[in-house]
Amino acid sequence: MSLDRRTPTENDKLLLFSEVDGVCPKCARVLVYEKGNALFKQFEVAHIYPLNPDDNEVETLKNEEKLSQDSNDNENLICLCGICHPIFDKPRTAEEYRELLALKKKALIKNKEKALWETHKIESEIVNILNMIADGEVVPEEINLISFEPKTIDTKTDASITPLTKRKISTNVEDYYILIKTKFKELDSTCLTSTEIISGQIKEYYLRMSVIHSSQNDVFNALVEWLNVKTQSKSKDACEIIISYFVQNCEVF
Numbered sequence: 001m002s003l004d005r006r007t008p009t010e011n012d013k014l015l016l017f018s019e020v021d022g023v024c025p026k027c028a029r030v031l032v033y034e035k036g037n038a039l040f041k042q043f044e045v046a047h048i049y050p051l052n053p054d055d056n057e058v059e060t061l062k063n064e065e066k067l068s069q070d071s072n073d074n075e076n077l078i079c080l081c082g083i084c085h086p087i088f089d090k091p092r093t094a095e096e097y098r099e100l101l102a103l104k105k106k107a108l109i110k111n112k113e114k115a116l117w118e119t120h121k122i123e124s125e126i127v128n129i130l131n132m133i134a135d136g137e138v139v140p141e142e143i144n145l146i147s148f149e150p151k152t153i154d155t156k157t158d159a160s161i162t163p164l165t166k167r168k169i170s171t172n173v174e175d176y177y178i179l180i181k182t183k184f185k186e187l188d189s190t191c192l193t194s195t196e197i198i199s200g201q202i203k204e205y206y207l208r209m210s211v212i213h214s215s216q217n218d219v220f221n222a223l224v225e226w227l228n229v230k231t232q233s234k235s236k237d238a239c240e241i242i243i244s245y246f247v248q249n250c251e252v253f
Helices: 010-019 055-060 084-089 094-117 126-134 142-147 163-190 194-212 216-231 236-248
Strands: 032-035 038-041 043-047 077-081
Touching: 010 043, 010 077, 010 094, 043 084, 077 084, 077 094, 094 194, 094 216, 126 163, 126 216, 126 236, 163 194, 163 216, 163 236, 194 216, 194 236, 216 236
Parallel strands: none
Antiparallel strands: 032 038, 043 077
């Protein structure tokens, strides 16, 4: 028996549009354009698992994961541009289905991250340290490399973190750890327990992300994104340096 197609509400469309950050997840085409003083949408709401699959689709997808048993549920819907939608629909292959399913899962995880941004704050005092790094006021000195032996990142990370990210963390720790530690000590001299509070906030958010993500690489990137958004940092690189510091300090991993 054929299922009726549920027309997504405007709120549904807004949610689905937000999930893909306003661009088609398959081709990166912008899904809204401006003409004159008006905005026009150029997206369609697609079913990831078909609403009424034909016999071939049932057979092709019989062993594939579903995000919802209800094909009209928002978890089975995704915004695509008007060009990619029909290409995905006909013919629908298992490979294309898995690709779109993975994009949707990534979008759902990102939404969970965003939901935690509002409730998980970070002390404003950390902004000064971020700005010092971004402005070049805190720079690596050669003495740090000989006076500090960083704990090996290999003992803290697993196979889910990429070699590039591991190298980035190691370099950040070698170059900046002592300098940042000094800045935190200076901060504590004027604002008692500031470092302890900030460390606790980083640790708590890390624990939240470790539940959402199975990959340490995704956890690291989520922490950097959160810190960047919450502090409105001048530099995302500075946020990576700070999170690397807390990897070495054991609040992360």
